[in-house]
Amino acid sequence: MAVYVGVDVGTGSARAGVFDAEGRMLATAKRPIAIWHEPGDIVEQSSADIWSAVSAAVREAVATSGVAPDTVAGIGFDATCSLVVVNADGSGLPVGPSGDPARDIIVWMDHRALDQTRRINETKHSVLAYVGGQVSPEMETPKLLWLAERMPETFAAAAHFFDLSDWLTFRATGSLDRSVCTLTCKWTYLAHEKRWDEGFFRQIGLAALADEGFVRIGTHVVEPGTAIGNGLTEEAAAALGLRPGTAVGAALIDAHAGGLGSIGARDMEGRATDPTRQMGYIFGTSACAMASTPEPSFVPGVWGPYYGAMLPGLWLNEGGQSAAGAAIDHLLRLHTATPAATAEAARRGIGLFALLEEIIAADAKDAEAVARLAAGLHVVPEFLGNRAPNADPDARATILGLGLDSDIASLARLYLAGLGGLAYGARQIVDALDAHGARIETIVISGGAGQSDLVRRLLADATGRAIAIPEAAEPVLLGAAMLGAVAAGDFPDTLAAIGRMSRLAAVFRPSPGAAARIHAAKYAIFLDLQRAEMRARARMGEALEA
Numbered sequence: 001m002a003v004y005v006g007v008d009v010g011t012g013s014a015r016a017g018v019f020d021a022e023g024r025m026l027a028t029a030k031r032p033i034a035i036w037h038e039p040g041d042i043v044e045q046s047s048a049d050i051w052s053a054v055s056a057a058v059r060e061a062v063a064t065s066g067v068a069p070d071t072v073a074g075i076g077f078d079a080t081c082s083l084v085v086v087n088a089d090g091s092g093l094p095v096g097p098s099g100d101p102a103r104d105i106i107v108w109m110d111h112r113a114l115d116q117t118r119r120i121n122e123t124k125h126s127v128l129a130y131v132g133g134q135v136s137p138e139m140e141t142p143k144l145l146w147l148a149e150r151m152p153e154t155f156a157a158a159a160h161f162f163d164l165s166d167w168l169t170f171r172a173t174g175s176l177d178r179s180v181c182t183l184t185c186k187w188t189y190l191a192h193e194k195r196w197d198e199g200f201f202r203q204i205g206l207a208a209l210a211d212e213g214f215v216r217i218g219t220h221v222v223e224p225g226t227a228i229g230n231g232l233t234e235e236a237a238a239a240l241g242l243r244p245g246t247a248v249g250a251a252l253i254d255a256h257a258g259g260l261g262s263i264g265a266r267d268m269e270g271r272a273t274d275p276t277r278q279m280g281y282i283f284g285t286s287a288c289a290m291a292s293t294p295e296p297s298f299v300p301g302v303w304g305p306y307y308g309a310m311l312p313g314l315w316l317n318e319g320g321q322s323a324a325g326a327a328i329d330h331l332l333r334l335h336t337a338t339p340a341a342t343a344e345a346a347r348r349g350i351g352l353f354a355l356l357e358e359i360i361a362a363d364a365k366d367a368e369a370v371a372r373l374a375a376g377l378h379v380v381p382e383f384l385g386n387r388a389p390n391a392d393p394d395a396r397a398t399i400l401g402l403g404l405d406s407d408i409a410s411l412a413r414l415y416l417a418g419l420g421g422l423a424y425g426a427r428q429i430v431d432a433l434d435a436h437g438a439r440i441e442t443i444v445i446s447g448g449a450g451q452s453d454l455v456r457r458l459l460a461d462a463t464g465r466a467i468a469i470p471e472a473a474e475p476v477l478l479g480a481a482m483l484g485a486v487a488a489g490d491f492p493d494t495l496a497a498i499g500r501m502s503r504l505a506a507v508f509r510p511s512p513g514a515a516a517r518i519h520a521a522k523y524a525i526f527l528d529l530q531r532a533e534m535r536a537r538a539r540m541g542e543a544l545e546a
C-alpha cells in the first residue's frame with residue numbers, strides 16, 4: 001500500500017499527516033514553532049526551528065501510523081507565505097533589528113514594509129493588475145525592497161530568497177526549483193506568461209534582482225506536485241526518518257494546499273464537483289478565500305488573477321482576512337472574563353472555544369436564537385487591516401454595542417459577534433467575487449477554526465451560502481500529501497489526485513426566515529462600520545497633518 005506524507009507549516013505550528021491513496025489519514029502529529037513579535041509590526045521566525053519541528057512531527061506521524069518508513073512514496077510541503085533569507089551554505093541571515101541570524105524569516109503577517117508597499121503601488125505598473133491591483137505588505141516584493149533599503153548587508157549577502165514552502169523543498173532536496181504557486185501569488189511572477197517583468201523590478205528599486213537574472217529569487221519554476229531534485233537528500237531523509245530519494249513534490253502555500261485538499265472533492269453521492277462553483281475558505285490564524293475561474297477575473301482588492309497557482313489550468317482569485325483566528329484570540333484577550341473562563345475550561349478538561357460554544361448552545365437552541373444572541377453587538381474584527389476586498393492594511397477593528405457586562409455569558413456573546421464579523425467579511429469577499437464573474441455556489445471550509453460546528457453553521461447563516469465540509473479531518477495536510485502522491489508518479493496531476501483522494505462529508509444550508517433577516521441587517525451594519533472607520537481615519541489624518 002502506497003502512503004504519502006503531507007507537511008503543513010502554519011503560523012503557530014508544524015503538522016504532519018500520513019495518508020493512503022484514498023486520502024484516508026492514518027496518523028498525524030504536531031509541534032509548536034517559535035515566533036517573535038516586535039514593535040514596528042515586526043514578526044519573525046526561524047528556519048532552523050521550523051525544520052526541527054517539521055522533522056519531529058514527520059517522525060512521530062510515521063511512527064504512529066505504523067507504516068514502514070520506506071513505504072512512504074512521496075512527501076509534499078505547504079507553509080505560510082513567509083520570506084526566508086539564506087546564505088550559500090543554507091544557513092540563515094538576520095532579517096531584522098535584533099541582528100540574530102537564527103531569526104531568518106519575515107513572517108507573512110509582518111507589516112514592516114508598509115512604506116515600500118505604498119511606493120510600489122504608486123507606480124501603477126501593469127504587473128499589479130495580476131495581484132488584485134496592488135501589492136500587499138504581506139507579499140514578498142515589498143519585503144525584499146525593505147531588506148534592500150533597510151538591511152543592505154543582508155540583502156547583498158543573501159544567496160537565496162525563498163517563500164517558506166519553497167525553502168522546505170530546498171531543505172529537503174537541495175533543489176532551487178520554485179513552485180509557480182508561491183512566485184505568482186507573492187513575488188509578482190507572471191505565470192500566464194512564464195516570466196518575471198524586468199522593467200517592474202527596475203522601476204520599484206530592485207534592479208539588482210533583474211541585473212542578476214533573478215537567480216536569487218527563482219529561475220526554474222514548476223507546477224505544484226512536480227517531482228523535484230532527486231527526492232530527499234541523505235541528510236533530510238535522516239532528519240525526517242524517511243528513505244533517501246523519497247519523491248518530494250513542488251510545494252503550495254498553506255491556503256492553496258487547503259484549497260487543493262477540499263475544492264473539487266467528490267460530493268456525498270460520489271459525483272465530481274465543479275471547482276469553479278466553489279470557494280475554499282481556509283480558516284486558521286488568517287482566513288483565505290480561494291476561488292477558481294476558467295478565464296482571468298480582475299477583482300479590485302482581491303489578489304490575483306493567478307494562473308495555475310492552485311489548480312492546473314484554472315485562474316485563482318484569493319481574498320482573505322489577515323487576522324481571523326488571530327482576531328478571535330485577540331478579541332477574547334480583551335475581555336475581563338477570559339482568565340476565569342480559561343480556568344473553568346481547564347478544570348473541565350476542554351478548550352476555551354468549546355466552553356463558549358457550550359454556553360451559546362445552552363442559550364440559543366436554533367439559528368434564529370443564535371442570531372438574536374449577538375444582535376446588539378457588532379464587531380468588524382480587522383485588527384490587522386482589511387486584506388480583501390478593500391486592500392486596506394491600515395484598517396483597524398471596530399466594536400459597537402459594549403455594555404458594562406463582565407461575566408462569562410457576555411464573553412460568549414463577544415466571541416459569537418466576532419465570529420459573525422468574520423463571516424460578514426467572508427460574505428463581502430464572495431459578493432465582490434460574484435460581482436466580477438465568479439459563480440460561487442458553495443463555500444468549502446477547512447483550517448483549524450473550520451472544524452467547529454458553530455463556525456460552520458454561523459458561516460452558512462451569515463453568508464447566505466451553503467457550507468460544505470470535507471470528509472478529511474485535515475484538508476490542508478491532505479492537500480500537501482497530494483503533492484507527494486503526484487511527485488511519486490501515482491497520479492498524473494493534482495486534479496487526478498483530488499478525484500481519488502478527497503470527498504465531501506456534509507453540507508450546511510443557510511437558515512431562512514428570521515435568522516436570514518437578522519444576519520442581513522447585521523451585515524449592513526458591518527459595512528456601515530467599516531466605512532465609518534475609514535472616514536474616521538481619513539479625518540484624523542487630515543487633522544494630524546494640518
Ligand SMILES: Nc1ncnc2c1ncn2[C@@H]1O[C@H](COP(=O)(O)OP(=O)(O)O)[C@@H](O)[C@H]1O
Pocket residue numbers: 009010011012013283284285286324325326328329353354447448449450452455
Ligand atoms: N472554534 C474556534 N473558533 C474560533 N477560532 C478558532 C476555533 N478553533 C480554532 N480557532 C483559531 O484558529 C487558529 C488556529 O488554526 P490553524 O489552522 O491551526 O492555524 P495555523 O494554520 O494558522 O497555524 C487559532 O487562531 C485559533 O484560535
Ligand SMILES: O=C(CO)[C@H](O)[C@H](O)COP(=O)(O)O
Pocket residue numbers: 010011012079080081082108138185253254255256283284285286287288318320
Ligand atoms: O497569505 C496567506 C495565503 O496566501 C496565509 O494567510 C498566510 O500564509 C497565513 O496562513 P495561516 O492562517 O494558515 O497561518
